[in-house]
Amino acid sequence: MPDQPRHPDPLPPLQHTGHPGELVGVGEDVWMDVIHKMDEVYSDLLQYEVALEEKNAKLEESQQFILSVLTSISDILVVCDRHGAIEEVNRSLEDFTGRDLDSLRGTSVFELLADDQARAQLRHLFSLFGDQALHDCELPLRARDGSAVPVSLNCTPRFNAVGKAMGMVVTGRPVGELKRAYQALRQAHEDLKRTQQQLLHSEKMASLGRLVAGVAHELNNPISFILGNVHALKRYAGRLESYLGAIHGGDSAEHLAQLRTRLRIDRLLGDLPALIDGTIEGAERTRDIVDGLKRFSAIDREVNEAFDLAEVIERAVSWVRRGARDSFHVRFSMPRKIPMTGSAGQMQQVMMNLVQNAWDATAEQPEQWLDILAEVEAGTDTGGARVRVSFHDNGPGIAAQHLPQVFDPFFSTKQVGKGTGLGLSISYGIIERHGGRISAANHPAGGAIFTVELPLAGVGA
Ligand SMILES: Nc1ncnc2c1ncn2[C@@H]1O[C@H](COP(=O)(O)OP(=O)(O)OP(=O)(O)O)[C@@H](O)[C@H]1O
Ligand SMILES: [Mg+2]
DSSP states (O other): OOOOOOOSSSOOOOEEOSSTTOEETOOHHHHHHHHHHHHHHHHHHHHHHHHHHHHHHHHHHHHHHHHHHHHHOSSEEEEEETTOBEEEEOHHHHHHHTOOHHHHTTSBGGGGBSSHHHHHHHHHHHHHSTTSOEEEEEEEEEOTTSOEEEEEEEEEEEEOTTSOEEEEEEEEEEHHHHHHHHHHHHHHHHHHHHHHHHHHHHHHHHHHHHHHHHHHHHHHHHHHHHHHHHHHHHHHHHHHHHHHHHHHTTOOHHHHHHHHHHTTHHHHHHHHHHHHHHHHHHHHHHHHHHHHHHHHHGGGOOOOEEEEHHHHHHHHHHHHHHTSOTTEEEEEEOOSOOEEEEOHHHHHHHHHHHHHHHHHHTTTSSSEEEEEEEEEEOOOSSSOOEEEEEEEESSOOOOTTTGGGTTSTTOOOSOTTTOOSOHHHHHHHHHHHTTOEEEEEEOTTSSEEEEEEEEOSSSOO
């Protein structure tokens, strides 16, 4: 066979020689070559098709995913090109505007706004922040019922693969919804505050009730014996009046003597001092209770003076000891000066009550001891310097069941007439107002120990 130039394209026309299986001008090897090539192309085509179908399926899948996400977003969403022409919107925007994507696509994003002023404003913002994100910009959009609804918009520029700005993605939420959510939150907060105030109020009423009941109980006793005494005195006064009338009327000595016996004048005179003393005592006790109440209610009096707590403690001890027996020993261990600010008078009241309580508690002991120990603690990062003063006596201590009650108003284990039970509750309030704490406990070595902790003044933290 002569050499043929091998043109791949176009192939020479095929002619039949008349013999079956033989074509004129084409050798068998060329023919085989062509068939082979066709096979290759065909198999490539098949592969391309498979790959294409796979890619198509993936594309559809991701498109479906994006669509489902867009549909589920409750915020409105608009994608537009660089000129503001709408390319895509989500279901929320369709619902909001009452228009579907087909009718919105290609129209201007600015047309979604409710009025010209808002349109101009958004254009201006886009021109200013064309390549930056814009957050929480409140503008009115035209809703499906034609009303202008303020919407809080977030606009983010969209870039292509090489970083070129392609347009904007605008998302937004009607401000009404935000406001409603905010209002619901505020309402819940208000309700909570009201409930808390009610609770506080009922707590206050309960403690006021306890206080009133305590006062009534405390006052009942002295008032009833004052009343009893005064009635007796009134009767005595009547008898004395009759007797004196007889004396001044010049009755005979014999008659006067009879009258004296009948009216039991001598017994009456013997009773008088006790009746008067009892009345005075009852009146004094009432005055003490009222005084205590006055101290108790004077909680808002603001005094802010510099004073020395060491001096206050020493004075309190000497005042209490004036009335105490010699067997009452007080041992001090404290710095020479303890500078503080607040009310020296109120602090003295606290210290006197603590010392007086210790003296009362140790009354049965052959030797009465009170140890007063004051230690200064340097300030830390979280707080300034403080002083801790403890009062430890050698009395019987506080019964376990009484420990939680000792700071309650009117709690007292003392005999009627010896204590109002207001001392520690008043002290508690005073110490608190001075930024401190007071606590009661039983000392492991016996006796009660009261500890007062207070902030110091003029000592660096
Ligand atoms: N050092 C102490 N040892 C044992 N018990 C104490 C001591 N200090 C206080 N208490 C108990 O705490 C109670 C309440 O004390 P508080 O000072 O409040 O009132 P009071 O001393 O009874 O009366 P007031 O102080 O009004 O004269 C006392 O009655 C007592 O039972
Ligand atoms: Mg007391």
